Amino acid sequence: MIEVKNIEVCYGEEKALDKLSLSIDKNTTCAVIGASGCGKTTLLYTLAGIIKPASGNIFIDGEELNGIRKGTGLILQDYGLLPWKTVWDNIAFSLKSRGFKKDEIDDKVSTTLKSLGMEEYSEKLPGELSGGQKQRVAIGRTLALEPDLLLMDEASSALDAITKEHIQNLILNIYKESQITLVMVTHNIEEAVFLGQKIIVMDDGKIKHILDNPYFGDENLRNNLDFYKVCLEVRKWLNEEA
Ligand SMILES: Nc1ncnc2c1ncn2[C@@H]1O[C@H](COP(=O)(O)OP(=O)(O)OP(=O)(O)O)[C@@H](O)[C@H]1O
Ligand SMILES: [Mg+2]
Numbered sequence: 001m002i003e004v005k006n007i008e009v010c011y012g013e014e015k016a017l018d019k020l021s022l023s024i025d026k027n028t029t030c031a032v033i034g035a036s037g038c039g040k041t042t043l044l045y046t047l048a049g050i051i052k053p054a055s056g057n058i059f060i061d062g063e064e065l066n067g068i069r070k071g072t073g074l075i076l077q078d079y080g081l082l083p084w085k086t087v088w089d090n091i092a093f094s095l096k097s098r099g100f101k102k103d104e105i106d107d108k109v110s111t112t113l114k115s116l117g118m119e120e121y122s123e124k125l126p127g128e129l130s131g132g133q134k135q136r137v138a139i140g141r142t143l144a145l146e147p148d149l150l151l152m153d154e155a156s157s158a159l160d161a162i163t164k165e166h167i168q169n170l171i172l173n174i175y176k177e178s179q180i181t182l183v184m185v186t187h188n189i190e191e192a193v194f195l196g197q198k199i200i201v202m203d204d205g206k207i208k209h210i211l212d213n214p215y216f217g218d219e220n221l222r223n224n225l226d227f228y229k230v231c232l233e234v235r236k237w238l239n240e241e242a
Helices: 040-048 087-097 102-115 131-143 161-177 189-195 225-239
Strands: 002-011 014-024 029-034 055-060 072-075 149-153 181-186 198-203 206-212
Touching (some): 029 040, 029 189, 029 225, 040 149, 040 181, 087 102, 131 161, 161 181, 161 189, 189 225, 198 225
Parallel strands (some): 029 181, 149 181
Antiparallel strands (some): 002 014
């Protein structure tokens, strides 16, 4: 359970989050959507404990957030892979830095690569991979740490339409298979409706509206007319004057 109470984040004079409050139930998914510059990434970094709010508090499972938390995994917009390390080493690296032993690391990296269908790429460098493959490695690197809270920033924004849907399906499956809370930031309406049980529409550092998405969880949702009705509803809120 995540409880955000009245947080304010400022960059100099500019208020990026303005007395924002929010609660997200454990083991649910939540998509945050809004125009460029409305504060989505700032909210995600604040939930990750990287940005400290000027005022207000965040509680995760009843504990006040005070810096980076061990169980939180963060996947960034530009993948954040180390270009000189192979796929295998990129995943192993984050485990090493958390103090896992060599055979534990080998075990976890191999399981992760298998679950992402990336075994044959283990010796490749990030520069030799497609955007979708890079994103899978970035997801794998975070999943290997077995987070209970996964934060994702624009997970598929750099990808073409088909790869985007593959990555979204992969994220849905990961959510279904592991007991995690997922908070993802996007400016793509269909992605928000496909992956968000709750869809949070942000505007200018504030929450404008929260929609509950009754159709969440169906992998064939994109073939269902109801899916597009929810998309239209989200679009309406995005266009609505504040
Ligand atoms: N490091 C920073 N220093 C100063 N201002 C910043 C910084 N990071 C973000 N901002 C400002 O804070 C506001 C919110 O930025 P944020 O990155 O959270 O938006 P966003 O919703 O993620 O946008 P996008 O969809 O373009 O990624 C913007 O007006 C931005 O210019
Ligand atoms: Mg952003």
